[in-house]
Amino acid sequence: MNTTIEQLEDKYLVTFEGELDTTAATEVGEKLQSLYTANGKDVVIDCTGLEYIASSGLRILISILKGAKAGGSKVVLKNVNDDIKDVLKLTGFINLFDLA
Numbered sequence: 533m534n535t536t537i538e539q540l541e542d543k544y545l546v547t548f549e550g551e552l553d554t555t556a557a558t559e560v561g562e563k564l565q566s567l568y569t570a571n572g573k574d575v576v577i578d579c580t581g582l583e584y585i586a587s588s589g590l591r592i593l594i595s596i597l598k599g600a601k602a603g604g605s606k607v608v609l610k611n612v613n614d615d616i617k618d619v620l621k622l623t624g625f626i627n628l629f630d631l632a
Contacts, residue, residue, distance in 0.1 A: 549581030
């Protein structure tokens, strides 16, 4: 799993590549911990290269969402493939995120 974070002027851009499974979730969670308090900046998560997400990966997304909303920011999931959308729908999380 490859995860990158770019801090732009008005937002953070996160890029996922690979499978966000239980094994990868610990490392990804630590890497993204700074986004749990987004400091008023929106968080855009590019899922173009995200092939799979486990429940532990969903917990990371929810943690980012909670921190962002507490600071008045939003989280946008961008380029989400149909398989990941299905997981978001099945869990009821689809309505929590803005999709682009």
